[in-house]
Amino acid sequence: MRLIRAFEFRLNELFLQGIVAGTTHLCIGQEACAVGVCTALEPEDVLFSNHRGHGHLLARGAEPGRIMAEIFGRPRGYSGGRGGSQHIAIRSLNFMGTHGITAGTIPLAVGAALNKKLQKKPGVAMVFFGEGATGEGIFHESLNMAAIWHLPVLFVCENNEYAMSTAHRDVSPVADAADRAAAFAMTRDIVDGNDLLAVFNVVRGHRERITAAPEPVFIELKTYRLGGHSRGDQCLYRSRDEEARWQNKDPIARLRQLLTDQHGWTDARDTAMEAEIGQELEAAEQFSRETDE
Amino acid sequence: MRELSMSAAIREAINQILREHPESILMGEDIGVYGGAFKISAGIVEEFGPDRVIDTPISEAGIVSIATGAALMGSHPIVEIMFMDFMLLACDGLINIAAKWQEIYGDEFSIPLIIRTPAGGGRAYGPTHSQSFEGLLLNVPNLVICCPSNPGDAAALLLGAYDLGTTVVFVEHKALYARKGPVAEPLTALPIGSACVVRSGSDVSLISYGRHVSAALRAAEQLAAEEIAAEVIDLRTVKPMDTTVVLESVAKTGRGISIEESPVIGGVGSELAAVVMEGAFENLEAPFTRLGAAEQAIPCSPELEQHCFPNAERIVAKARELVAY
Numbered sequence: 022m023r024l025i026r027a028f029e030f031r032l033n034e035l036f037l038q039g040i041v042a043g044t045t046h047l048c049i050g051q052e053a054c055a056v057g058v059c060t061a062l063e064p065e066d067v068l069f070s071n072h073r074g075h076g077h078l079l080a081r082g083a084e085p086g087r088i089m090a091e092i093f094g095r096p097r098g099y100s101g102g103r104g105g106s107q108h109i110a111i112r113s114l115n116f117m118g119t120h121g122i123t124a125g126t127i128p129l130a131v132g133a134a135l136n137k138k139l140q141k142k143p144g145v146a147m148v149f150f151g152e153g154a155t156g157e158g159i160f161h162e163s164l165n166m167a168a169i170w171h172l173p174v175l176f177v178c179e180n181n182e183y184a185m186s187t188a189h190r191d192v193s194p195v196a197d198a199a200d201r202a203a204a205f206a207m208t209r210d211i212v213d214g215n216d217l218l219a220v221f222n223v224v225r226g227h228r229e230r231i232t233a234a235p236e237p238v239f240i241e242l243k244t245y246r247l248g249g250h251s252r253g254d255q256c257l258y259r260s261r262d263e264e265a266r267w268q269n270k271d272p273i274a275r276l277r278q279l280l281t282d283q284h285g286w287t288d289a290r291d292t293a294m295e296a297e298i299g300q301e302l303e304a305a306e307q308f309s310r311e312t313d314e
Numbered sequence: 315m316r317e318l319s320m321s322a323a324i325r326e327a328i329n330q331i332l333r334e335h336p337e338s339i340l341m342g343e344d345i346g347v348y349g350g351a352f353k354i355s356a357g358i359v360e361e362f363g364p365d366r367v368i369d370t371p372i373s374e375a376g377i378v379s380i381a382t383g384a385a386l387m388g389s390h391p392i393v394e395i396m397f398m399d400f401m402l403l404a405c406d407g408l409i410n411i412a413a414k415w416q417e418i419y420g421d422e423f424s425i426p427l428i429i430r431t432p433a434g435g436g437r438a439y440g441p442t443h444s445q446s447f448e449g450l451l452l453n454v455p456n457l458v459i460c461c462p463s464n465p466g467d468a469a470a471l472l473l474g475a476y477d478l479g480t481t482v483v484f485v486e487h488k489a490l491y492a493r494k495g496p497v498a499e500p501l502t503a504l505p506i507g508s509a510c511v512v513r514s515g516s517d518v519s520l521i522s523y524g525r526h527v528s529a530a531l532r533a534a535e536q537l538a539a540e541e542i543a544a545e546v547i548d549l550r551t552v553k554p555m556d557t558t559v560v561l562e563s564v565a566k567t568g569r570g571i572s573i574e575e576s577p578v579i580g581g582v583g584s585e586l587a588a589v590v591m592e593g594a595f596e597n598l599e600a601p602f603t604r605l606g607a608a609e610q611a612i613p614c615s616p617e618l619e620q621h622c623f624p625n626a627e628r629i630v631a632k633a634r635e636l637v638a639y
Contacts, residue, residue, distance in 0.1 A: 067387065103418050110419040117386060118419060122410050128376055129411070132383020137364060139339065139389060146383075159406065162376030169371070 022217070022273050025076040027298045028085055029248075031306070032075070032092065036252050043090055045106040048076040050215075050247030053272035054179045055080040057220025057242075058147065061228060065144035067115045067133045072107045073179075073246075074119030077149055078172035081116050083109070085301060086308035093309040123184075124157035127176070131163045131237075134172035139234065145173040145228055151200040152241075153184025160201075167237035169204040174237040175227060176202070179214060181246040186258040202239035204271060214242030215272040218279075245270070250271035315496040323465035323497045324354055324430075324486065327472040328392065331361050335476070341368045341381050342394030351396045352432050354490055372513060374598055379407030382425055382481075386415065390426045390476065398433035398472045398485065399445045412481040413456045426479040428472070434525055434575045435607070435623055436489040436550035440614035446607070448485050448523075448552050449574065449581030458482040458506055459553040461575075463527035465495040467550055470504035477503050487525040487575065509556035511563065514544035518633045519563040521586055522573040523549040526624055530573055533629035542637055552582050560586060561593040569636040573624045578606035600639035603632055 029047040036045060048055065055076035062068065070077040078088055083099070091098025094105045097111045103197065110118035117133065120126045130148035131166075154160055155178065167174045178198045182189055195201065199209040212223045222243060227238045245267035249256050256264070282284035318326070331338050331459065338356060340362075346369040349356030359367040370377050375397055381391035395401050401408070408429070416424045434446035446461050460475055460482060462468035468486065475482040513534050520530040527548045534544035545563050549555065564570045570590055572583030583604030590602045605624040613619050 042626030069383075100419055108418050110423055112420075112422040118415070118423075122406060125406060125411060128407065129383030129386060131376075132385070132389075133387045135380060136384040136387035136389045139384075140337070142387075159375050159379060162371070162373035163380065165371060166373065166380055174604075234632040272520070304509055 022056050022276065023078050023294060024085070024298050024301065025052045025055060026273060027302055028075060028079060031302050032089070033248070034149055035271055041095065043105055044252045045092065046073040046251050047248050048073050048246070050267065050271065051077055051181060051244045053217040053276070054177075054214045054244055055219050055221055056147070058177055058224050060222045061224035062147060063144055064115065065142070066228070067117055067130070067137075067144065067146045069117050069130045069133070069146070069148040070119040070125070071126060071150050071154070072119065072121050073151070074107070074109065074149070078109060078111070078116060081114050083111055083114065083116065089305045089309040095309060111302065124154035124160045124270070126150070127154065127160055128163040128176050131167045131172060133171065134167065134174045138170070138172060143232075145175055145231055147175040147177060149177050149179060151184060152180040152182070152189045152193075153187070155198050155201050156184070157179065157190060164202060164205045164207060164239070166236070168207050171236050173231045173235040175224065175231070176237060176239045178241045180241050181244050181248065183259065185248070185250045188258070190304035197241060199239050199241040206238055207239050209239040209241070211241045211243065214244030215270045215275060215299070217272060217276050231239055247271070247290045316499055317494045318465050318497040319489040319492055319494050320465040320468050320486070321352065321354055321393065322464070323469040324443060324472060325358070327469040327501055328355065328362070329357060331392065331473065331476050332358070332366060332434060337388060338390045338392060338476070339366045339368060339384070340392050340394070341370055341377055343370055343372055343396050345369060345394050350394055352488060354430070355383045355394070374403035375407060378404035378429060379411060381427055382407050382412045385425045386423060386426045392428045395431040397427055398431040398447055399442045401429070401431055401447055403544070408481070408483070409454050413454050416480070416616045417456055419430070424479060425481050427481045428475050428484055430484045430486060433485045433489040434487040434489060435612050435619055436525070437613055438619060441611040444612040446485065446575040449576035450552055451483055452582060452585055453580070456481070457553060458551065459485065460506065460551045461487070461522050461523040462550060463484045463490070463548050465493070466497045467498055467548075468506065469501045471506070471550060473501060473503035474506045478506050482506070485524065489525050504550070505553040507556055508550050509547055509549045509559040511545060511559065512548050513546040515545035515567065517543045517567055518569040518571065518636055519545045519567045520571050520573060520629060520633070521547045521549065521560060521563070523552055523582070524575055526573040526575060529624060529626045530629060532626040533633065536626065536630050537633055540634070544633060555585065555589065557589050557593065559590060564590050564594045565597040568597050570602045571629065571632050571636065572604045572606070574606040575630060576607055577606045577609055577624065579609065581606055600636040603636060605629065605632060618637060
């Protein structure tokens with residue numbers, strides 16, 4: 022989680038300095054979703070992501086240097102510089118792609134689960150999407166077919182309350198995105214997405230259950246994007262009070278508190294970890310800036 | 315050689331693929347017990363079962379994108395979109411995902427997928443069940459578009475499309491389904507991207523695909539009586555387009571007419587005209603001319619509908635104009 026946050030902060034600086042071109046979508050504040058879900062999955066599980074995918078990639082074990090090189094547009098990036106921030110896939114990790122079309126990967130996860138069922142492969146398919154994606158028609162078609170065919174899919178909705186600037190409450194008659202899944206008679210769960218252990222436990226439990234008896238599950242993770250939607254977002258659509266409330270629920274601070282209270286985590290270890298991450302990111306940046314291929 | 319209808323030829327090719335390739339599956343609306351709206355998959359579910367012949371809800375976007383996800387993981391789906399008009403509902407999956415994934419993410423991410431779809435007019439199905447979008451899809455990088463004109467080619471191209479292992483839109487003109495023609499036994503695959511000269515001539519090149527190849531052949535027959543020797547080219551796949559065969563022909567005849575099922579503006583004929591301008595400009599003795607669907611919604615009434623599409627008479631009249639130019 023610390024690596025993800027530091028990676029995103031560093032990337033933001035690089036964008037603001039104009040060193041990296043284009044746009045990017047950072048997941049600061051949503052780290053527990055990425056780490057909780059990805060650590061609950063197994064190597065044989067197939068993952069799909071969305072436009073806000075750096076955290077998902079890092080949590081699955083992607084190399085920071087190759088993600089950054091991709092964002093820098095370098096040949097040694099995961100997609101050879103063709104994809105950029107929103108288009109990275111890593112076959113060896115069964116990470117089948119971040120993607121720039123909202124809800125676009127939801128049916129791909131259903132198809133991957135169909136393939137598992139037909140070819141009797143182990144594991145499940147999982148897809149990350151935001152609550153904004155539930156407005157797309159393809160979301161509903163995908164949930165429907167996953168349900169009628171009893172496919173082992175984990176639909177993981179990171180509900181960060183805003184689709185770009187649009188509040189979920191303004192565009193959805195149901196407060197919980199998980200209620201959408203009720204129309205497909207689908208098992209659903211709502212979890213505090215800023216509580217790492219809660220996310221892990223819920224995903225792990227459903228994964229084990231649907232591995233034994235295939236069926237789709239909808240898991241809604243309540244979270245918040247502490248930064249803007251993308252580069253250049255001033256967050257004029259939400260209040261500073263609201264942001265402060267969520268800042269108090271920062272998943273990293275909460276985890277640090279838990280570790281300190283119950284597992285003997287110390288400031289010294291914290292500082293050491295920060296230094297280690299700093300070095301790793303420096304190496305990643307160096308790798309991305311080198312032109313010698 | 316034996317004669318089969320185009321329906322029977324396509325069905326045989328599908329059966330052969332399902333028998334030889336365990337990773338192949340069929341997906342579509344009403345393709346199981348019903349056999350598909352045009353009965354192309356009649357009897358197939360009985361042999362291969364509902365796991366490999368998958369009836370879907372009416373969800374074209376979902377069908378194509380879910381098939382794409384299955385393809386990404388090692389299945390090789392053959393999807394039926396009941397009418398090509400409905401393809402518009404599936405364009406995000408087709409254009410933003412299936413056509414791009416391998417190029418963006420790398421060769422380990424190929425999408426082996428065939429989307430078969432009945433297209434075209436001539437059956438009085440009206441504005442939303444008669445359209446042809448091969449012209450529209452021509453504008454999508456990486457997409458392969460097959461448009462067979464006869465039963466033998468339809469079966470052979472379908473096998474070729476499967477062997478290609480990438481995303482192919484397979485356009486079947488519904489007016490051709492009942493038409494019979496010679497079909498090789500056993501079926502063999504035709505490489506994708508090769509046009510063929512179906513009649514040789516030295517005065518004008520009639521370049522077509524799908525249903526209008528037969529109209530071009532009838533026109534060539536009539537023109538021969540007037541001592542105009544027309545060459546007829548069947549593109550077979552409109553993308554990739556076999557520009558070599560097209561340019562050789564136009565260089566020889568000095569005149570070219572494209573005849574297509576989709577609207578002329580920005581369509582297959584427009585692309586052919588550009589190809590000819592770029593590659594055979596010096597050989598032209600008359601302007602390259604396009605014939606295609608009229609710039610209108612396709613009307614339901616058979617009387618109105620026939621004015622919408624090219625036919626042999628219009629091809630003959632245009633060829634005369636070009637020869638006299």
